[in-house]
Amino acid sequence: MTETFTCDDKEQLVAYLYDEVDGITRRRIEEHLRLCDACSAELDGLGGVRRELATWTPPEAALGFRITAAEEPAAVETVARPSRWPHIPAWAQAAAAVLVVAAGLSIANLQIRYGADGLVVTTGWMGTPSADPGASATAAAKTETPDWRPALAALEQSLRQEIHDVHPAAASTPAPASARGGDVSLQRVTDLIEQSERRQKQELALRLVQFGRDLEVQRRTDLVRINQGFGQFEGRAGAEIARQRQMIDYIMRVSAQPPPQ
Amino acid sequence: MLPQVAMTDEELVARTVAGDSDSFNQLIKRWERPIYALAYRTIGRDEDARDVCQETFLRAFRALPGFKGQAKFSSWLYRITLNLCRDWIRRQRRTPIVSAPEGVDVVELASEQGPVESIEDLVARKQLSRTVGEAMRFLPEEQRTAIILKEYHGLTFQEIADLQGCPLSTVKTRLYQGLSVLRRRLEAEGRTGVRTTEKAS
Numbered sequence: 001m002t003e004t005f006t007c008d009d010k011e012q013l014v015a016y017l018y019d020e021v022d023g024i025t026r027r028r029i030e031e032h033l034r035l036c037d038a039c040s041a042e043l044d045g046l047g048g049v050r051r052e053l054a055t056w057t058p059p060e061a062a063l064g065f066r067i068t069a070a071e072e073p074a075a076v077e078t079v080a081r082p083s084r085w086p087h088i089p090a091w092a093q094a095a096a097a098v099l100v101v102a103a104g105l106s107i108a109n110l111q112i113r114y115g116a117d118g119l120v121v122t123t124g125w126m127g128t129p130s131a132d133p134g135a136s137a138t139a140a141a142k143t144e145t146p147d148w149r150p151a152l153a154a155l156e157q158s159l160r161q162e163i164h165d166v167h168p169a170a171a172s173t174p175a176p177a178s179a180r181g182g183d184v185s186l187q188r189v190t191d192l193i194e195q196s197e198r199r200q201k202q203e204l205a206l207r208l209v210q211f212g213r214d215l216e217v218q219r220r221t222d223l224v225r226i227n228q229g230f231g232q233f234e235g236r237a238g239a240e241i242a243r244q245r246q247m248i249d250y251i252m253r254v255s256a257q258p259p260p261q
Numbered sequence: 262m263l264p265q266v267a268m269t270d271e272e273l274v275a276r277t278v279a280g281d282s283d284s285f286n287q288l289i290k291r292w293e294r295p296i297y298a299l300a301y302r303t304i305g306r307d308e309d310a311r312d313v314c315q316e317t318f319l320r321a322f323r324a325l326p327g328f329k330g331q332a333k334f335s336s337w338l339y340r341i342t343l344n345l346c347r348d349w350i351r352r353q354r355r356t357p358i359v360s361a362p363e364g365v366d367v368v369e370l371a372s373e374q375g376p377v378e379s380i381e382d383l384v385a386r387k388q389l390s391r392t393v394g395e396a397m398r399f400l401p402e403e404q405r406t407a408i409i410l411k412e413y414h415g416l417t418f419q420e421i422a423d424l425q426g427c428p429l430s431t432v433k434t435r436l437y438q439g440l441s442v443l444r445r446r447l448e449a450e451g452r453t454g455v456r457t458t459e460k461a462s
């Protein structure tokens with residue numbers, strides 16, 4: 001240790017700031033601080049930063065992770081938490097998304113046609129499909145509504161196969177309960193749909209927020225323009241009045257003057 | 262209160278290694294908040310911080326048989342978290358993404374939006390409390406990590422030096438430089454808290 005503390009010994013200053021100095025060093029620093037305004041001010045400033053830092057708290061996140069070790073010798077573990085998308089291959093997620101959209105379309109009876117009358121989008125069950133050839137596909141889709149189940153089951157099967165290939169032990173967990181396999185897979189699809197819905201909801205909200213913001217910006221711009229317009233109008237009207245007043249004054253003056261002899 | 266005296270981290274680690282995975286869940290319960298906080302403050306994104314937190318415990322669980330108690334269990338967890346955060350930051354540098362402002366729940370935002378307060382005002386109000394966090398983002402990674410470990414996790418200079426793999430004096434220098442930059446930045450933003458004249462002692 002040096003005998004005295006010098007102003008450029010920032011390491012010691014930081015150690016003092018965090019109270020990680022021995023007694024002798026502390027006394028030396030405090031002695032110096034009594035005499036040196038610059039170091040004293042710097043220490044105060046750094047202390048202020050520390051107080052500001054204390055206000056920075058992370059959000060209250062829902063955590064609750066849990067390890068559930070499988071009985072397999074490979075000891076594959078999973079963490080149970082409301083995850084966004086667990087370890088599912090990207091193509092499987094995409095396939096699930098397509099499935100969800102398809103199911104949604106069939107439920108909502110959404111029809112999109114492009115014909116001589118341009119792009120037509122109809123939703124809901126209110127209108128009956130028209131008889132033109134373009135509508136036959138949608139009509140078929142409507143009658144095929146119960147047929148998506150086998151397709152869904154097939155896709156589910158292939159998804160499960162893929163997941164099984166990637167994580168053999170993870171997939172093996174529900175295997176003993178093969179009789180309940182359908183329920184489990186249905187549950188999984190339901191989960192996927194729920195997650196997708198949540199995400200869509202968020203996206204929709206984001207869009208809404210953006211839309212609202214755009215609207216607000218447009219509104220403000222319009223207000224400014226209207227104000228400017230009014231301002232110009234008032235200015236022009238004012239100028240017109242002033243000119244007329246001048247004219248009247250002139251006429252008054254001219255008419256008041258006696259004609260030159 | 263707990264019906265029995267809470268076990269130490271090391272005891273729980275030993276029980277986990279012996280095959281009791283519930284003990285590890287107790288360790289998770291004990292450490293998930295600090296680990297999440299460390300990840301959040303380091304990378305600044307809630308969702309990704311949760312992923313890092315989850316991955317930390319997964320990796321720790323897998324590597325637990327190799328943990329010989331050469332360091333504190335918490336320090337070991339911190340090290341895993343910081344490595345994952347570093348990977349995350351590198352990935353972000355390679356593929357920067359544009360996304361909604363972090364910490365602002367758009368769903369909540371949409372429902373909160375009233376006719377009087379504009380969306381910009383609302384975002385600004387939400388972000389006001391995060392000024393410190395924003396200022397921290399501009400620090401070099403090593404300085405930011407040193408400050409986080411010191412301020413929010415109470416690690417000693419030596420523990421930080423061990424985690425960062427650098428000499429003790431480097432840790433102090435990083436802390437000093439980081440705090441000085443923050444001070445200038447916060448003062449420039451008019452945060453009066455850093456101008457107070459009360460004595461630190």
